[in-house]
Amino acid sequence: MSHFDERSGTVPCKTEWGSWWQTIEEVFIEVDTGVGTVLSAKEIKCNIKSKSIALSIKGNTVFEGELFENVHADEAVWTLEDKRYVRICLSKSHSTAAHCWPSLLVGQFKVDPVTFDEMQKKLTLQRFQFENPGMDFSGAEMTGNYQGGGPELPG
Structure with missing residues (x-):
C-alpha cells in the first residue's frame, strides 16, 4: 500500500493547523507548529478514542x-518529527473506497468538492490496486463521478 501512495501522491485537505488526507484504510493528520517551534513530546496531549480525537500543544487546543x-x-x-510536526495516523473502522471521509471531524475541516472528488478517485484507484496487485495504477487517471467508491469490477 505505501508503495502506491509514494508513487501516486496524496490528496490533502489544507487546514489552519496543517493538513489531513486519507487512504482506504487510514487517515493521516499533519500539524505544523510553525517555523522556529521546538517541541518535546511532553508538551503534546493527543487523546484518540474510537469516535473522537483531541489534540493540544502546550496547553492550547489545536482541534477537538x-x-x-x-x-x-x-x-x-x-x-513528533523535527520537534515541529505532529503526525497522527488513524486506522479506519470501515476500510473501503466507499468510506471516503468528506470531513475530518463532524462539522469541521470539511473538504471542498473538487478536493473531495480527487480523494474519491484516489481511493478508487487504491481499491483497483488492491484487487489487481500485479498492475500499476499509480499513473492512472480517473474520470467521471466516483462517489461511493467507483464502479464495481466484474468477477
Missing part, C-alpha cells in the same frame, strides 16, 4: 471533536 467515522483507537499512532 467527533471523528467523521469510527477508527480503531488502539491502532492509532502519533509522532
